Amino acid sequence: VSLDFSLNDIIGRLPDDMSAYVHLVDVQAFENNLQGPLPAKLPPNLVQLAVAGNGLSGEVPALPRGMRYFSVAHNQLDGRLPDGPSAAGLWFVSTGSSCRAYSLAGDSFDTTLITHASGYVFK
Secondary structure, three states: OEEEOOOOOOEEEOOOEOOOOOOOOEEEOOOOEEEEOOOOEOOOOOOEEEOOOOEEEEOOOOOOOOOOEEEOOOOEEOOEOOOOOOOOOOOEEOOOOOOOEEEOOOOOOEOOOOOOOOOOOOO
């Protein structure tokens, strides 16, 4: 199941626990006015999560093992990235993790995996 409500100027928060949505594999909610943290518990079979361009804050929760696309650029996310799939401040293809592509530009993370991120600030 895919859920796409991108580019709709939606104001609100994502639910804190989405783990019961076992059939949800794709969430596209970029360029809205979502606030608050990412869900603490994401759907277990989630493959794509695109929530770039919102007002999300806080830390990134543990990502599902099958996550392949993770875009949270241009939010106010910070903190330490979770173990497992990792991220960079621009499009980054990981060769050592189960997650293939990330977009975290404009956020602030504590990570040692970033070797070059010109124009981005990481804590």
